[in-house]
Amino acid sequence: MTILYRGMDRTALDAAYLNTKAVPDFPALLASCQTRSAALYAATPGRRDLRYGAQPAQRFDWLPCGQPDAPLFVFIHGGYWQHCTKEDFAYAASGPLARGYDVVLAEYTLAPVATMTDIVGEIGALLDHLAADRDGLGTAGRPIHLSGHSAGGHLTAMHRAHPAVVSALAISPLVDLEPIALCCLNDKLQLTAREVDAYSPLHHIGPGAPTVIAVGDAELPELIRQADVYATACEAAGERIVRTWLRGMQHFAVLDDLATPDGAMLDALHAIAPR
Numbered sequence: 001m002t003i004l005y006r007g008m009d010r011t012a013l014d015a016a017y018l019n020t021k022a023v024p025d026f027p028a029l030l031a032s033c034q035t036r037s038a039a040l041y042a043a044t045p046g047r048r049d050l051r052y053g054a055q056p057a058q059r060f061d062w063l064p065c066g067q068p069d070a071p072l073f074v075f076i077h078g079g080y081w082q083h084c085t086k087e088d089f090a091y092a093a094s095g096p097l098a099r100g101y102d103v104v105l106a107e108y109t110l111a112p113v114a115t116m117t118d119i120v121g122e123i124g125a126l127l128d129h130l131a132a133d134r135d136g137l138g139t140a141g142r143p144i145h146l147s148g149h150s151a152g153g154h155l156t157a158m159h160r161a162h163p164a165v166v167s168a169l170a171i172s173p174l175v176d177l178e179p180i181a182l183c184c185l186n187d188k189l190q191l192t193a194r195e196v197d198a199y200s201p202l203h204h205i206g207p208g209a210p211t212v213i214a215v216g217d218a219e220l221p222e223l224i225r226q227a228d229v230y231a232t233a234c235e236a237a238g239e240r241i242v243r244t245w246l247r248g249m250q251h252f253a254v255l256d257d258l259a260t261p262d263g264a265m266l267d268a269l270h271a272i273a274p275r
Helices: 010-017 026-043 090-098 116-132 151-158 193-198 221-236 254-258 264-272
Strands: 047-051 059-063 072-076 102-106 144-149 165-171 211-216 241-246
Touching: 010 221, 026 090, 059 090, 072 090, 072 116, 072 151, 090 102, 090 254, 102 116, 116 144, 116 151, 116 193, 144 151, 144 254, 151 165, 165 254, 165 264, 211 221, 211 254, 211 264, 221 241, 241 264, 254 264
Parallel strands: 072 102, 072 144, 144 165, 165 211, 211 241
Antiparallel strands: 047 059, 059 102
């Protein structure tokens, strides 16, 4: 047995990070998420698949809440940078919409077509696109509240210092890529040593927007640990951080809290966000 990371070999690392294996019948759970997302789309006027770049996946959905000059809530889906789409988890937008945010659902190119360098750059390009209001949505100058789940939480942490971002909500964020590079998740990602260093938010904490760090306390222990060490490191660096540990929630159930207008995560974001 070859120990690779924190006392774990490859098999143990795979088990420590494979969220889909930690819940019963993940295909049925995903199908339920997709059904809920389709209902949200059907009930919400908006614009689908606007483009922020030339690549097929460089697109986003615009879902307005109906209030003038509403702040923007940008949500980045998870899937370990290699699975899922914005259409799978769009239902999570129902909470921010009811809370008075216009919502942007972000898409990005997945591995192995894209590298981690590409993916991080795409989210930055989307934020620049919104800040410049290239689609005439009225987004120029409006504050962006950036959020993401799992891999999307990682991308949120990577861009919390973007000049248009005024607050961040990193849900179950993956902030240290070292264990990702050592387990089966890297088969498609093919992370380089430079990428592991450059794109691990835990190792590059600097000034950024006030941030809510959220995780379910029934998630895999490694996911909870990553959220905890990131919150601790941000606090040590003097950053404004709110920890939101969601009682009894596993990795996918945490999005039910986001989908609830008076959920713990939106309450925490409202408290920390600039008015």
